[in-house]
Amino acid sequence: MLVELGHFAMILALALSAAQAFFGLTGAALKRERWMSVATSAVTGQFLFLALGTATLVHAFVVNDFSVKYVANHSNSALPLFYRVAALWGAHEGSLLLWICVLGVWSIAVAWRGAKLPPDYLARVLGVLGVVSFGFLLFLLTTSNPFERLLPAAIDGADLNPQLQDFAMAIHPPILYAGYVGMSVSFAFACAAMLEGRRDHLWAHWQRPWTVMAWAFLSCGIALGSWWAYYVLGWGGWWAWDPVENASFMPWLAGTALIHSLIVTDKRGLFKSWTLLLSVAVFSLSLLGTFLVRSGVLNSVHSFAADPARGIFILSFLVLMIGGALALYAWRAPSLGSDVGFEMVSRESFILFNNILLAVATAVVFGGTLAPMIADTLGLGTLSVGPPYFNPSFLVPTLPLVALLSVGIHARWRRGQLSLSKQRLLGTLAIALVVGLGIVYGIYGSTRLMTPIGAVLGIWIILSSLVDPLLQLRKRIALPAGVLGMTVAHIGVGIFVLGITFVESSTIERDIALAQGQSHTIGGYEFRFLGVENMEGPNFDGVRGHVIVSQGSKVVADLHPDKRRYFVQGTVTTKAAIGAQWNRDLLAALGEDLGSNSWSLRLQYRPMIRFVWLGAAIMALGGVMTLFDRRYRTAPVAATANTQTTGDPVQAST
Amino acid sequence: MSAARIRQRLLAAVFAFTMLGAVALAFAVDNTPQFADPVLQARYYGLTHELRCMQCQSEALADSNVGLAADLRMEVHKLIESGKSDVEIRDFMVARYSEFILLRPRMSLRNLWLWAAPGLLLIAGIVVALRVLRRRAQLPISDDEVS
Numbered sequence: 001m002l003v004e005l006g007h008f009a010m011i012l013a014l015a016l017s018a019a020q021a022f023f024g025l026t027g028a029a030l031k032r033e034r035w036m037s038v039a040t041s042a043v044t045g046q047f048l049f050l051a052l053g054t055a056t057l058v059h060a061f062v063v064n065d066f067s068v069k070y071v072a073n074h075s076n077s078a079l080p081l082f083y084r085v086a087a088l089w090g091a092h093e094g095s096l097l098l099w100i101c102v103l104g105v106w107s108i109a110v111a112w113r114g115a116k117l118p119p120d121y122l123a124r125v126l127g128v129l130g131v132v133s134f135g136f137l138l139f140l141l142t143t144s145n146p147f148e149r150l151l152p153a154a155i156d157g158a159d160l161n162p163q164l165q166d167f168a169m170a171i172h173p174p175i176l177y178a179g180y181v182g183m184s185v186s187f188a189f190a191c192a193a194m195l196e197g198r199r200d201h202l203w204a205h206w207q208r209p210w211t212v213m214a215w216a217f218l219s220c221g222i223a224l225g226s227w228w229a230y231y232v233l234g235w236g237g238w239w240a241w242d243p244v245e246n247a248s249f250m251p252w253l254a255g256t257a258l259i260h261s262l263i264v265t266d267k268r269g270l271f272k273s274w275t276l277l278l279s280v281a282v283f284s285l286s287l288l289g290t291f292l293v294r295s296g297v298l299n300s301v302h303s304f305a306a307d308p309a310r311g312i313f314i315l316s317f318l319v320l321m322i323g324g325a326l327a328l329y330a331w332r333a334p335s336l337g338s339d340v341g342f343e344m345v346s347r348e349s350f351i352l353f354n355n356i357l358l359a360v361a362t363a364v365v366f367g368g369t370l371a372p373m374i375a376d377t378l379g380l381g382t383l384s385v386g387p388p389y390f391n392p393s394f395l396v397p398t399l400p401l402v403a404l405l406s407v408g409i410h411a412r413w414r415r416g417q418l419s420l421s422k423q424r425l426l427g428t429l430a431i432a433l434v435v436g437l438g439i440v441y442g443i444y445g446s447t448r449l450m451t452p453i454g455a456v457l458g459i460w461i462i463l464s465s466l467v468d469p470l471l472q473l474r475k476r477i478a479l480p481a482g483v484l485g486m487t488v489a490h491i492g493v494g495i496f497v498l499g500i501t502f503v504e505s506s507t508i509e510r511d512i513a514l515a516q517g518q519s520h521t522i523g524g525y526e527f528r529f530l531g532v533e534n535m536e537g538p539n540f541d542g543v544r545g546h547v548i549v550s551q552g553s554k555v556v557a558d559l560h561p562d563k564r565r566y567f568v569q570g571t572v573t574t575k576a577a578i579g580a581q582w583n584r585d586l587l588a589a590l591g592e593d594l595g596s597n598s599w600s601l602r603l604q605y606r607p608m609i610r611f612v613w614l615g616a617a618i619m620a621l622g623g624v625m626t627l628f629d630r631r632y633r634t635a636p637v638a639a640t641a642n643t644q645t646t647g648d649p650v651q652a653s654t
Numbered sequence: 655m656s657a658a659r660i661r662q663r664l665l666a667a668v669f670a671f672t673m674l675g676a677v678a679l680a681f682a683v684d685n686t687p688q689f690a691d692p693v694l695q696a697r698y699y700g701l702t703h704e705l706r707c708m709q710c711q712s713e714a715l716a717d718s719n720v721g722l723a724a725d726l727r728m729e730v731h732k733l734i735e736s737g738k739s740d741v742e743i744r745d746f747m748v749a750r751y752s753e754f755i756l757l758r759p760r761m762s763l764r765n766l767w768l769w770a771a772p773g774l775l776l777i778a779g780i781v782v783a784l785r786v787l788r789r790r791a792q793l794p795i796s797d798d799e800v801s
Binding site: 237240241242243270339340341342343344348349352353356357359360363364367368371375380381382383384385386387388389393394396397400414415509511512513589590591592594600601602 | 683684685686688699703704706711712713714716717752753754755756757758759764765768769771772773775776779780782783786787788790791792793794795796
């Protein structure tokens with residue numbers, strides 16, 4: 001009965017999303033204030049019904065109601081409570097519901113925080129969000145209903161995929177979705193500006209914090225996914241250029257371009273149409289990430305037909321949303337030109353290159369991901385595109401991007417005046433060269449060309465980001481939150497670059513058979529295998545191995561890799577054991593029992609892998625810090641482009 | 655449960671989760687015997703990382719626990735042992751399984767667009783950027799907008 005109530009609540013939410021879309025958009029067009037206020041109320045109402053509907057499903061999971069088909073398929077009475085709740089987004093229907101709920105939360109946040117926005121602009125933003133919500137709810141209710149009953153009820157559930165029974169995986173989807181969905185808020189701001197036909201660029205000021213917030217969530221979500229893959233899948237890789245990973249990476253790359261172009265539009269009134277186009281692109285890539293990967297179209301064109309109803313709905317929705325937004329863009333963009341100039345070398349020109357390079361990077365990932373499908377469709381035969389293609393190709397745009405960063409942050413707006421920063425730039429570069437080459441050849445000793453380049457550039461980014469803020473602090477000049485956030489985010493980029501450089505060039509990986517008591521040494525670390533013992537968990541059993549790692553005579557890691565067999569699905573999963581230290585990870589994973597106390601093991605030494613996720617987290621932190629800048633707290637309507645004064649978030653003004 | 659059922663389940667799990675930004679993969683430790691010669695072992699490592707598991711979504715031969723992948727690893731091992739070069743081994747695999755098995759697409763005329771794309775896109779991007787820059791540099795620089 002409860003679940004039916006939940007189902008009904010979702011139908012009401014659908015009706016309210018339609019009201020939100022209609023009254024928001026037409027109310028603003030016809031300038032009817034009461035219609036516009038209906039849109040705001042509809043957001044709240046929709047949120048309440050979404051929460052109610054979701055709560056009934058969560059309840060069904062908690063009480064093990066296996067008469068609900070979705071619960072029966074993805075949960076089990078032996079599953080711990082935490083994972084029973086997280087199993088809600090364990091498959092298609094529930095993750096779609098999660099998407100919609102996250103949109104509900106973002107929408108209500110916009111409705112509340114947006115009280116200071118012009119009412120007709122806010123109404124349009126909410127109207128566009130209503131359209132998105134309507135589309136998703138309709139998709140959920142017509143093709144992917146998680147409230148469906150199962151008659152007769154199952155005796156017990158089919159269990160959640162064991163690899164998802166993990167803390168990082170349980171929180172990864174909500175965070176990633178907060179990013180994806182946040183990008184539709186950014187999109188709604190851009191669409192509202194186009195619908196209204198605004199000639200100014202105030203919308204960029206309003207759109208900016210929402211986009212940065214979404215981008216920060218997306219960064220964390222992707223990093224969490226990578227971390228999960230690293231330790232749960234147990235093969236030690238942190239990024240496989242898998243279509244699914246790429247699908248989340250593309251909106252991130254384009255979103256990174258967007259948060260930079262928004263700065264230029266906000267501050268200088270430039271690149272208006274480009275920023276709008278990027279907003280549409282980021283949203284489209286998020287939709288593709290949510291939808292197309294799921295449909296299986298990225299793996300094979302043929303599997304798209306597996307569920308025609310879903311496929312056709314997805315395709316029509318994509319065409320309508322993206323096509324509609326592009327048509328709107330084509331209509332408005334020509335009137336958005338600006339006659340403001342800047343010098344060849346200036347902050348604007350560097351951000352222009354940032355955007356071009358990030359757009360190329362997005363296109364490279366896009367092309368590589370879709371290449372198998374393209375080749376298949378064009379009759380060019382079957383094709384696989386894996387890391388050996390992506391790694392070198394991705395460097396083509398990103399190496400110049402990383403190399404230009406240090407210089408770019410020292411360029412002034414309008415006129416670069418780089419000569420003023422020449423000393424600091426060259427000084428930090430000299431230190432980076434000494435330290436970077438010292439680490440590469442003194443400690444790691446790599447023969448690859450990219451290693452010294454990556455190390456030097458990474459250190460240079462960190463030092464050149466730090467130098468101006470540090471000098472200002474010494475002069476006791478208070479730094480605005482925007483400048484601090486930018487500095488932190490760029491330091492995150494530097495740390496990220498360092499992590500990738502060392503983990504990709506100095507990792508040692510060895511698959512080896514070891515008998516109890518035997519040892520193997522890689523990279524100066526001796527891994528000694530002490531055998532296995534049986535283990536039992538709430539819904540699995542298995543074996544736990546014991547490996548002791550020592551360096552010289554000192555024990556540095558005590559590892560317990562395990563191999564679990566989950567009862568319900570009979571799936572066997574391996575969990576690698578990781579001995580982590582800030583500058584390296586030591587991994588051991590159990591392979592197979594080779595008989596007579598002998599096992600195959602995968603041993604790995606991965607230097608500086610922590611820097612990869614740390615870098616991503618610091619980037620996200622930097623983004624969040626910029627949100628505390630004063631310029632966002634002043635009433636946005638009053639702050640026109642010509643009266644901006646202090647609290648300039650991107651100008652490192654020395 | 656038969657191997658095919660497991661695979662089917664796994665595949666279903668993969669599709670069920672593709673949306674979430676991570677794929678459930680089946681991971682394995684390579685049981686193929688090691689080469690005593692580190693040069694041969696390095697070649698084996700390289701080859702098993704650039705050939706794909708034919709039944710997995712996106713896994714290299716080296717990382718897959720599917721039976722066929724283990725057989726192919728053994729095959730690569732034997733071919734190296736019998737003195738075949740990397741090129742010969744790749745050709746052998748392509749002849750048997752088509753180019754689908756190569757994670758690094760061949761630099762052939764047919765795949766030219768794929769390999770040329772990053773460079774061409776970069777050049778196109780720089781051309782566009784320079785045109786925008788040249789136009790903007792001629793426009794008046796208003797000083798009142800940014801403090």
